[in-house]
Amino acid sequence: MIEIHDVTKIFKDKKKSITALKQITLTVAKGQVVGLLGENGAGKTTLLRTISTLLTPTEGSVTVGGYDTVREHNEIKKRIGVLFGGETGLYDRLTARENLAYFALLYGMSKHETKVRIDELARMFGMRDYLDRKVGGFSKGMRQKVAISRALIHDPDVILFDEPTTGLDITSSNVFRQLVHQLKRENKTIVFSSHIMEEVAMLCDSVAMMHKGEMVYQGNLDALYQEEGSKDLNYIFMSKLVKGNTTYAS
Numbered sequence: 001m002i003e004i005h006d007v008t009k010i011f012k013d014k015k016k017s018i019t020a021l022k023q024i025t026l027t028v029a030k031g032q033v034v035g036l037l038g039e040n041g042a043g044k045t046t047l048l049r050t051i052s053t054l055l056t057p058t059e060g061s062v063t064v065g066g067y068d069t070v071r072e073h074n075e076i077k078k079r080i081g082v083l084f085g086g087e088t089g090l091y092d093r094l095t096a097r098e099n100l101a102y103f104a105l106l107y108g109m110s111k112h113e114t115k116v117r118i119d120e121l122a123r124m125f126g127m128r129d130y131l132d133r134k135v136g137g138f139s140k141g142m143r144q145k146v147a148i149s150r151a152l153i154h155d156p157d158v159i160l161f162d163e164p165t166t167g168l169d170i171t172s173s174n175v176f177r178q179l180v181h182q183l184k185r186e187n188k189t190i191v192f193s194s195h196i197m198e199e200v201a202m203l204c205d206s207v208a209m210m211h212k213g214e215m216v217y218q219g220n221l222d223a224l225y226q227e228e229g230s231k232d233l234n235y236i237f238m239s240k241l242v243k244g245n246t247t248y249a250s
C-alpha cells in the first residue's frame with residue numbers, strides 16, 4: 001500500500017543544508033498498523049509529510065496505493081486522511097459541524113453522506129454537545145477530536161497520524177485506540193507517530209524506529225521482542241540507539 005524507496009529529503013536555505021531524511025526505505029502493507037518512533041527531530045513528521053504529498057523527496061520515490069506522490073499527488077489526496085501534531089487545520093469562525101461539512105464538500109461527498117458521517121463521528125468521539133459551537137472557543141482536546149474527525153470524514157484507505165492523542169484526556173485517548181482497532185478491522189492502512197510506547201505496543205503490528213533522519217529498525221513487533229528478549233519498548237528503543245544498529249526485520 002505504501003512503498004518508500006531510498007528517500008532522502010534535504011532542506012536548503014542561503015546559508016546551509018539540512019538533511020532531514022537519509023535514504024529511507026519502508027514498506028507498509030494494506031491493513032497494517034505501523035508505529036513510527038523517534039526523538040523530536042528524528043524525521044518522523046518529515047516522513048509523514050512526504051508520504052502525504054506535502055513534501056517532495058530530494059531523492060528516491062514514494063507510492064501510495066500504486067500512485068506516485070510527485071506525479072499523481074491528486075489521486076493520493078483522495079485516498080488518504082492526515083492529522084499532523086499541532087496543526088488541526090480547522091477554521092475558528094466555523095462550528096465543528098461546519099468545519100467537517102466543509103472538508104466533506106472538498107472530497108465531493110453528498111449532503112446525505114456528510115450528515116450521516118458527521119453524526120457517526122460525533123457519536124464516536126462524544127462531540128454531540130458542542131458540534132454546533134464555534135471551534136475558536138474549544139479546548140485543545142476538543143479541537144483534537146474534531147481534527148481527527150476531519151481526517152476521517154471521507155473514510156480514507158490510508159491514514160497518517162502525527163501524535164494523534166496529544167491533548168486528549170484518558171477517556172478520549174481510549175476512544176482513539178478503539179477507533180484504530182476498528183479501522184484495522186476495516187482493513188485500513190495506518191501509520192502514526194507517538195512518544196507513548198504503551199500506545200504503540202497496544203495498537204501496532206510493526207514499528208519503524210528513526211534517529212537523526214535514518215531508519216534504525218523496522219519490522220514486526222513480536223519479532224523485535226523475541227530478538228531483544230524484552231517487551232519494554234522504551235528499553236529496546238534506547239538500546240537500538242546506543243548500539244547504532246541498522247536492522248531490518250521481515
